[in-house]
Amino acid sequence: MIQVENLVKHYGSFVALKGISFEVPSGQVLGFLGPNGAGKSTTMKILTGYLYPSSGHVKVDGIDVQEDPLSVRKKVGYLPETNPLYMDMRVDDYLRFVGSIRGLRGKALSQGIQRVVEVCGLARVYRKEIRELSKGYRQRVGLAQAMIHDPEILVLDEPTSGLDPNQIVEIRELIRNLGTDRTVLLSTHYLQEVEATCDRILIIAQGKIVADGTARSLTSTLPPGPLTVEIKGPKDKVETQLKELFPPETGVQVQFLGEDPPGEVCFRVGTSPESDEHVREAIFDLVSRNGWKLLEMHRPPATLEQVFRKLTLDPIEEPLVAKELSMGGSHV
Ligand SMILES: Nc1ncnc2c1ncn2[C@@H]1O[C@H](COP(=O)(O)OP(=O)(O)O)[C@@H](O)[C@H]1O
Ligand SMILES: [Mg+2]
Incomplete structure (x- = not known):
């Protein structure tokens, strides 16, 4: 037209x-x-x-x-x-x-x-x-x-x-x-x-x-933004094991956001398109190995802004x- x-x-x-x-x-x-x-x-x-x-x-x-x-x-x-x-x-x-x-x-x-x-x-x-x-x-x-x-x-x-x-x-x-x-x-x-x-x-x-x-x-x-993850489990153990899972040389950034309510630990994980699938699987395996519960794992979509x-x-x-x-x- x-x-x-x-x-x-x-x-x-x-x-x-x-x-x-x-x-x-x-x-x-x-x-x-x-x-x-x-x-x-x-x-x-x-x-x-x-x-x-x-x-x-x-x-x-x-x-x-x-x-x-x-x-x-x-x-x-x-x-x-x-x-x-x-x-x-x-x-x-x-x-x-x-x-x-x-x-x-x-x-x-x-x-x-x-x-x-x-x-x-x-x-x-x-x-x-x-x-x-x-x-x-x-x-x-x-x-x-x-x-x-x-x-x-x-x-x-x-x-x-x-x-x-x-x-x-x-x-x-x-x-x-x-x-x-x-x-x-x-x-x-x-x-x-x-x-x-x-x-x-x-x-x-x-x-x-x-x-x-x-x-x-x-x-x-746009490249994927960070994942938001919430795990039900003991805070100290969750933190330690995640740091072990993703040491600095992996390039995967883990940022703890807090614990609310107690026993539910929230954190953000920055991935790259290459590592993304592997990172999500690794988190799932870690949770399942320890008998914790995965309450949430999602990625807010990129915005037009x-x-x-x-x-x-x-x-x-x-x-x-x-x-x-x-x-x-x-x-x-
Ligand atoms: N009549 C004009 N004389 C000189 N510069 C103009 C005139 N009209 C627009 N411009 C310039 O041209 C550019 C594009 O303007 P415009 O099409 O109005 O942009 P927009 O609508 O996206 O804000 C701007 O830098 C504006 O200053
Ligand atoms: Mg205009």
Whole structure:
């Protein structure tokens, strides 16, 4: 549905986009993740025909944005980062206004308005002036204006930024519903947002794509974190035997966390991908040999936050692309 090919954007001598390429299949909800200044908004503005790239191409449903921006805008609804609204206008007047700019007239216009008012939950504020609305409701009005012409594609630039936690949940839910029958590209720097709403994630840093995949596929690229182990047994004996089992030269780090309640010893074990299976077996054998009880052995999964920090604090040359996993809702 969207094809982005080698986008480069210069602002004067500053290079904001350094060759961005990706494709979005129809129906996908794609999250654009990146720190401030990464180039998310610039990419979205080019995609929606509001800004020309210095080089590169964008095609929306086969139409080149630079050759025919008007046809592309008919297919795309866009909520800019700043969500520019006319504060003096009432919601109903504003929607009628944007609908008419979009070329809707008569019945098509009133049906369009009715549809977005329902979808975006605006009935309660329909006759209010926009200035009277909370930030959450203003964001709904922004979404409604983006959808008034029933576009196949929605481009939403940080749709939940500045909202309170309840409003965030509401807008996310709305976006998830919208995403069931259209293609959505949304940018954010909230990591939970992409995990909660997106089929696929692109991480962008300093004008380049540094990762592409599902949340699951991206987190699975990180080395395993430490194991948390809880053993029911005499504390001193458990400690001594574990230290004997994993002396410093094995490279396996054992960190005791405490005993709570007495007789239940908790510790953390740092493994490498190579030693991991062996370490878990050795712990199990030790427990069983001594007649202790293994209450728990688990590893908290790596988080998207760790992936994000790794990639955006220390950008890598080759993008991390979980190729076989990058499209649709596929999983490991
Ligand atoms: N109109 C502009 N003139 C000059 N520099 C700009 C302009 N717009 C954006 N930039 C710069 O380009 C970079 C990318 O900006 P932007 O696409 O807004 O990033 P993001 O949306 O990821 O925060 C930033 O360093 C920003 O300062
Ligand atoms: Mg931005």
